[in-house]
Amino acid sequence: MTETRRIVVDTDTGIDDAHTLLYLAGRRDAEIVAVTSVFGNCVEEDAVRNIGYVNGLLGLDVPVARGAAEPLAGVARIAGYVHGKDGLGDLGYDRPLPEVTGESAAELLVRLAAEQPGELDLLALGPLTNLGEALRIDPDLLTRYRSVVLMGGSGPYAPPGTVLMVDANIANDPVAAAAVFAAPRAELVMVGVNVTGTTILHERAIAALRATDTPKARFAVAILDSYMDFYQNEWGRRIIPLHDPLAAGILLDRGFATAWADGPVNIMSDGFMSRARLMRTHDGLPPSFPYEPAPDTRVITAVDAPRFVADFVEVLTR
Template identity: 35%
Template sequence: MERRIPMILDCDPGIDDAVAILLAAAAPEIELLAVTAAAGNVGLEHTSRNARRVLALAGRQVPVYAGASRPMFGPQVTADAVHGADGLLGLPVPEPAFPLSQGTAWDAILQASKRYPGELVLVVTGPMTDLGIALAKDPSLAGRLAGVVAMGGASDFGNDTPAAEFNILADPEAAELVLRSGVRIAMCGLDVTHKAYFTREDIRRLEALGTPQARFAAAVIESGVDIHRRYGVEGSPMHDPCALLYALRPDLFTQVHCWAGVECKGRLTRGRTVIDAYSDAKRTPNCHWVTGVDRAAFVEETIRLLARYGGQGE
């Protein structure tokens, strides 16, 4: 096997983050160095616990570091109405099998970037607070990362407000700092995640794998089917798994190299991502904005990885 991808998953579990953790833990192509948890979907006391609960479900002991308990600047927002008070819809998930690692999420990211200069991939599936703090502490981090893949933003609509996607709205200043840092970044926003959906037929295929991990993933994915009908989506979008699979299989996706920024002050538009791929302003591109996905291949890759828990994967 070729050298595995050294990776840190920075997340705020959260149901779709939980599926991303299961995928990262199962992928033989990934060397999962750590999982870092920030407040986001629910508070830090839940996200840092949930990361370890899902790793216990996966049968993996990976260092988990607690990160930011609130945004860098603005007011805190959560999504417990979607994810449940505990962040995992109250589903039966094992209790953590190991304690939190000593130290902070941002220091764990900085230390790993020095151990793996030019190789470390950071996948961010929650607010960008931990990465923002790491960059504020050491701006040279941007040049040491092989790349960042973030789930966040949208080119022309929101889901938490009419203008903003949740992960960006949860810490717009951190997202803007990251986009201005010079880091190599791909953004998997609602433009692509609403195309990377699981139908109920796909969910039944997951359930048929029969393992606790697959049944858990099927249950949390199922919870998103009805919610997303209002967006005209034909199934349950795989928001955070989309970013994880982009890091693993970018060939499944289409993208445009463009400039992106975040509105931090607007009364109605705080948290909106502004994308400039075609205007006369000719702004210097600073990200790869992911626009499309081969949905059938995306579903097959997700099922392939989750099948590994039962020894059915390749």
């Protein structure tokens, strides 16, 4: 019998975040126990409104807490040009503010972990600001979660001449990210753009979603257009990467990951953007400069993209 993972989701609820909530709710081995909001794909108020809308669509009644509206330092960069200004493609959904617990996202993350140590998994889909604030309350927070899986980071250093997608979640709050990667933990898994960018929801998969006449599938397809408008400029095709859903998939089924490396992760900046990097080159060697020691993070370096895409489509069309 498959074990059910009880998951707290921290999200900057844009299009792929919404798809992730749909995917988790459709998996028989997942239970969403709480959702917290953070800025990123949209402003925080839209993120929490979108949590309420998706929860309503799913009939999901779980605690919701509002989180950070800006990073621990610097200015928020909102990705409205990717997800639409409201985070769900600006389709005019009625999105009233949902009922919230009254505590901050950081306080909720700390409370749940203290009440149920070792029983919950934390899935972080946006900038890591709420986790950074929670670590200021409880520096051992990540040891109290069974696992912490985050969508962010860029993996090890890429082969020379290779260009990666922007590491947006890390770039939006490198200070909080540095605190997370330095903190003690039970298990921390980084699912970065080095692998999420290879996990493509292709035309045939999108057609399967379009052919499914259920409220969840209709919503999943409707919000795709803004996302595809952005990515068609990258690839000349109306397809998208499954960034956040892949992190959820790996939390539930580590078999979706076909290769990984364990080691310290540092936040590195080129003066314009920040990335979370495993301190290894593409061939497994240490970088040729000093770096900060940190506890091992499991960094995913390759995935079975076809199997995950097939599972994602099967769940959303079930």
